[in-house]
Amino acid sequence: MFLHRLFPSWPLILLITVTGCGSLNLRPHVDEEVQRAAGMLTGCFDSKDQAISDPENYFQIRLILVPIWPKEKIGHWMYVEQASFESLERPYRQRIQHVYRDENSQIRSDVYLLPGNPLEYAGGWENPEEMFKGLGPQDLTLREGCSVLLKPDGAGFVGSTVGEECQSSLGGAEYATSEVTLSDGLLVSWDQGWNSSGEQVWGATAGGYRFVYRGLKPTE
Template identity: 45%
Template sequence: MKYFFLVLCFFLLGINPITAQQQKVSQKDLKDLYEIMSGTFSSEAQSLEEPEFFHISLVMQPIWKGAQDGYWLYVEQAMASSPEAPYRVRVYHLYKEDAYTLVSQVYELKDEASFAGKINDPTALAALSREMLLHKEGCGIFLHKTGKKQFEGSTRDQDCPSNLRGASYTTSKVQLDKNGMTSWDQGWNAQGEQVWGATKGGYRFDKVKK
């Protein structure tokens, strides 16, 4: 009777009772997330619809495919007009944290200049090792399953420090499915005022190549 009452409440509120609660995640879900994130993405369509958003290229290339501790991606984000000069270079480590949570842990490179712009250079990426990484403490994205091959998540609280353009910390929110992702990065000062990042909403990256 209690379950029926909850379902009735969800129905009246327009909420799907299955997705209203966190869904359990499996190793298959982790692989689905990895496959969704791997590839080339573009915000071109959004930039044409909404001029306040730039045309950005995002490429996430699988590395260390034999790893036993999850999946790894080498990431470059650049203005579409100059993909050879990415303004963001990262490595993401995807793994299952618990029964309900997948994590995209974020790393910087100690020698970013040696790799920037070489995302399509297998020789360069083969030289990349874990000893070259710097863990961005507190900046991981904690993701939950919201549907079949659908995920969403964010950083936690004010855990990701930043000193970019007067920021004290940064937050990131992400939604992903087989067609691409929406990513909203924002910088905040110590008073909780936004000092950089989109204000209207996140960047929509359409998947253009697997």
């Protein structure tokens, strides 16, 4: 049973050798904090270093977030893809993420499901303008209760989901929680699933996944 190590981040939360990653520029935005949070989330990350140092608790995961739909006026939309280094061509998690400031002046990251078969969008980070030009926010399904609320913390951000609001049936869970920390060159994400008795049934148990920013889009 390895669910305790799998399903790191969607945070949003895998190749045997590290691939390079390409710089990505975000469009200007009047809200500097939202712009900064989106910038820190954007790019190519992986957990290789952590998995090598603690293979009992962590897998080698690649996490990619790329901007999409730059003409949308509210916040920043991103395509998110997570895959094991051993099966990069078949990501185990694909989402659309929307980072913006809500009506309560909180910075939040909403999580959306893609329509149809998500694997049809695998590798969408290579040419996001082409891949997602036929989709829009109206085509997505919001994961109610699974938004991460972010707040500034020094030079970065910290955030989490709220209570037991994010429902999940994965691995016998009743709900899921997610904690996120953003700092320079590092995204830490700790996703966990809990049953009705409050017992953890999936996710890392030793702490969050530490995704190191590689600075360029994957080249392989």
